[in-house]
Amino acid sequence: MKNMNKFFRKKVSILLIGLICLAAFILGLGSLELSAQKKKQEKPTTFLNKKSRVKFGEEISSLSQANLLSKIKIINQPETKRLVKNYSSEKLIVKFKPEISAQSTENILRAYQPKSFRLIPRINVYVMQVAEGTTVEETLAALRSNPDVLYAEPDYKLRLCTTPNDQLFRYQYALYNPGGVLQIPGSPTGKARADIKITGTWDYGKGDPNVLIAVLDTGVDYTHPDLANKVISTGRDFVNNDYDAFDDHWHGTHVAGIIAAETNNSEGIAGVAWNCRILPGKVISADGEGDYSWLIDALIWAADYTSGQAKVQVINMSLGGTEPSQALEEALKYAYNKGIVLVAAAGNHSAPEDPTFVLYPAAYDQYCLAVGASDYNDQIADFSNYGTQLDVAAPGVWVLSTYPVSQTEPGYLPYAFASGTSMAAPHVAGFAALIKSAKPWLTPADIVKIIKYTPDDVNSTEYPGKDDYAGYGRINTERAVIPYKITKK
Amino acid sequence: MLSPSIRAKRTGCRVPAVLLFILLVAFSGQVLLAQSSSESKTTWELGLTADLFNRGIKWDDKSSTLKSLNLLLEARAKNLGGFFDLNVFAGLGNTNLNGITFGHLPITLDYEGGSISGIIFGLGIDKTFFTTSSFNFGLMADFASYIGFKKTFVLEGFIYPGEAQTEPDWAQASGGIFVLYDGLEKVQPFLQIAASKLWGTFKMTEKIEDLTGDETKDLKDAGLLSITLGWNISLSEKICLIPRARVYLGSKTALGGGISFFYAF
Numbered sequence: 092m093k094n095m096n097k098f099f100r101k102k103v104s105i106l107l108i109g110l111i112c113l114a115a116f117i118l119g120l121g122s123l124e125l126s127a128q129k130k131k132q133e134k135p136t137t138f139l140n141k142k143s144r145v146k147f148g149e150e151i152s153s154l155s156q157a158n159l160l161s162k163i164k165i166i167n168q169p170e171t172k173r174l175v176k177n178y179s180s181e182k183l184i185v186k187f188k189p190e191i192s193a194q195s196t197e198n199i200l201r202a203y204q205p206k207s208f209r210l211i212p213r214i215n216v217y218v219m220q221v222a223e224g225t226t227v228e229e230t231l232a233a234l235r236s237n238p239d240v241l242y243a244e245p246d247y248k249l250r251l252c253t254t255p256n257d258q259l260f261r262y263q264y265a266l267y268n269p270g271g272v273l274q275i276p277g278s279p280t281g282k283a284r285a286d287i288k289i290t291g292t293w294d295y296g297k298g299d300p301n302v303l304i305a306v307l308d309t310g311v312d313y314t315h316p317d318l319a320n321k322v323i324s325t326g327r328d329f330v331n332n333d334y335d336a337f338d339d340h341w342h343g344t345h346v347a348g349i350i351a352a353e354t355n356n357s358e359g360i361a362g363v364a365w366n367c368r369i370l371p372g373k374v375i376s377a378d379g380e381g382d383y384s385w386l387i388d389a390l391i392w393a394a395d396y397t398s399g400q401a402k403v404q405v406i407n408m409s410l411g412g413t414e415p416s417q418a419l420e421e422a423l424k425y426a427y428n429k430g431i432v433l434v435a436a437a438g439n440h441s442a443p444e445d446p447t448f449v450l451y452p453a454a455y456d457q458y459c460l461a462v463g464a465s466d467y468n469d470q471i472a473d474f475s476n477y478g479t480q481l482d483v484a485a486p487g488v489w490v491l492s493t494y495p496v497s498q499t500e501p502g503y504l505p506y507a508f509a510s511g512t513s514m515a516a517p518h519v520a521g522f523a524a525l526i527k528s529a530k531p532w533l534t535p536a537d538i539v540k541i542i543k544y545t546p547d548d549v550n551s552t553e554y555p556g557k558d559d560y561a562g563y564g565r566i567n568t569e570r571a572v573i574p575y576k577i578t579k580k
Numbered sequence: 581m582l583s584p585s586i587r588a589k590r591t592g593c594r595v596p597a598v599l600l601f602i603l604l605v606a607f608s609g610q611v612l613l614a615q616s617s618s619e620s621k622t623t624w625e626l627g628l629t630a631d632l633f634n635r636g637i638k639w640d641d642k643s644s645t646l647k648s649l650n651l652l653l654e655a656r657a658k659n660l661g662g663f664f665d666l667n668v669f670a671g672l673g674n675t676n677l678n679g680i681t682f683g684h685l686p687i688t689l690d691y692e693g694g695s696i697s698g699i700i701f702g703l704g705i706d707k708t709f710f711t712t713s714s715f716n717f718g719l720m721a722d723f724a725s726y727i728g729f730k731k732t733f734v735l736e737g738f739i740y741p742g743e744a745q746t747e748p749d750w751a752q753a754s755g756g757i758f759v760l761y762d763g764l765e766k767v768q769p770f771l772q773i774a775a776s777k778l779w780g781t782f783k784m785t786e787k788i789e790d791l792t793g794d795e796t797k798d799l800k801d802a803g804l805l806s807i808t809l810g811w812n813i814s815l816s817e818k819i820c821l822i823p824r825a826r827v828y829l830g831s832k833t834a835l836g837g838g839i840s841f842f843y844a845f
Contacts, residue, residue: 530683541686544738544739544740545687570737573688574690575735576692577690577744
């Protein structure tokens with residue numbers, strides 16, 4: 092009996108222990124499963140920021156009203172000005188060998204009897220107005236034969252990278268392209284999500300106000316309701332040599348709006364980098380032309396600019412020239428070495444005589460991200476310049492953005508549609524600013540690589556991988572910013 | 581507990597963990613020598629343990645659960661030197677650190693890659709200091725260290741295929757009290773309450789063409805208290821079975837457990 096009792100106790104104990112172990116094991120596995128399910132539920136099921144989407148939808152629906160549509164300007168630009176001479180007839184750029192002292196260089200310069208000359212600091216380059224009765228070519232020849240001169244070059248002309256247009260689109264398809272027939276006259280069909288995938292990206296960051304994007308362009312209308320709170324200062328006008336970079340063209344205002352128009356403010360458009368701010372630098376005159384020397388000056392100024400905690404982290408250059416320039420390259424290097432991401436438009440060829448190669452500064456591959464233009468179907472725009480230096484593409488056909496209030500005709504809204512690689516580059520500049528805002532420790536080289544390695548290869552059927560027409564592809568901000576989930580294979 | 585200097589020096593917890601392990605084994609060797617002259621009888625046992633180790637952990641200002649399925653070979657000396665019980669173990673650990681996000685990498689990586697194999701080793705000491713007719717009261721301490729093997733994952737969807745490589749390690753040191761009920765003939769239930777410290781690192785390396793970065797997350801426990809409930813079951817004179825359930829309390833409570841077979845010789 093005693094043995095029976097012992098045997099029974101032993102059996103019951105073992106059974107009890109087994110049951111407890113089993114329960115503990117199942118509970119452990121259950122908690123593992125529950126945890127996995129919970130994680131799945133926590134992840135957003137859609138990339139759309141609901142609030143942004145609603146806001147965006149409201150904007151779209153308001154724009155879709157016929158009475159408002161008719162109030163948005165379609166920029167009917169004149170043909171891109173053909174440059175008979177692609178450099179200044181009065182100025183040139185010269186740099187002396189490093190061993191020549193500042194006093195000596197100025198004495199040498201005076202020997203050429205210039206009307207004036209000035210030093211661009213940091214890179215020790217002089218911009219010189221040639222003597223009365225002397226041509227730039229003659230002075231250049233004389234300087235180049237001087238053994239103390241490191242290099243002398245013409246002060247080349249810059250031009251804006253826009254193309255004419257005569258159509259209107261109702262969407263900022265560049266930011267969110269719903270696809271299908273666009274409800275505008277002409278009813279073009281857009282490809283769904285042929286955009287920069289920014290709506291999902293905004294869930295992870297909308298930019299830092301201390302991250303400044305310098306817009307080196309025609310200036311910016313800093314009184315525009317969608318820009319007034321986004322422009323950090325009146326900037327610097329290198330054309331008229333003052334501290335008021337007000338836009339007397341329209342181009343810079345349009346570019347600034349694409350980058351960082353005030354968003355979620357119940358009016359106007361959304362910018363790529365919601366919370367980042369704009370620093371305007373005017374390097375292109377009212378007639379749409381600028382000199383390399385103005386751009387060089389502006390690059391140095393922007394690179395050195397600080398205001399409290401705010402610092403220029405990205406420079407957008409929706410402009411270009413056909414000629415290389417050592418001084419321009421030095422200025423780019425200076426800015427790049429100060430930790431700034433440099434973004435430039437590849438250029439447009441809208442006529443057979445236009446160059447199709449990537450313009451300068453975009454062609455300086457070591458320092459600049461060269462941006463081409465794509466459209467609402469992820470096709471590369473036929474005007475977009477191409478070449479080995481082209482890095483990425485971004486929407487640049489019929490892009491809606493801000494337009495100077497002072498130039499807005501009565502009855503119109505201060506917004507306009509425009510096309511060009513000029514409109515593509517600011518999408519990339521805004522993207523770079525978002526990355527820098529989220530990860531301030533990244534170097535410009537890192538940010539450039541992130542932008543280059545994360546696009547959608549939109550022309551992979553014809554040209555798989557990197558090619559001369561789309562570069563690495565149309566930018567995809569989500570792939571760069573939204574965390575990549577490493578999963579068990 | 582590891583000294584601050586040891587803690588500060590580690591890049592992972594590998595070097596001090598191995599050192600501590602070697603020191604403790606050396607110490608137990610000294611005890612063994614002392615035991616040879618002792619009159620007390622030591623029982624030697626070999627065992628096999630399967631353990632589901634679940635513990636809440638913190639990294640940055642976030643928390644998740646470290647899960648590790650461990651298969652261990654154990655050697656146990658009971659009444660070593662007439663003084664205490666010593667348990668040394670080593671084996672394979674499969675640690676799962678899902679839920680950790682590496683936000684400092686150029687492309688942020690969210691780890692959901694499951695278990696990472698590695699080696700796990702350690703030792704434990706029990707000392708009974710007070711006995712009644714049915715209860716034994718005592719102190720316990722143990723230390724375990726896991727060193728994960730490198731595991732590589734392919735990063736897809738980028739212009740160039742990339743890869744991510746993981747390298748986890750962790751260690752845990754515990755100390756506490758136990759009470760064992762000795763009133764049953766073949767079964768001895770026991771309860772163990774311990775303060776337990778966990779620390780470790782999880783290193784992630786990212787490479788997409790020439791875009792590279794690495795980030796190491798410091799891991800620590802989400803709570804110090806653990807409670808273990810178990811049973812020593814004598815299946816025969818030489819074979820013993822020990823199932824146990826364990827809960828780690830804290831901001832992220834986790835339940836685990838295991839089962840061990842021991843053979844005495």
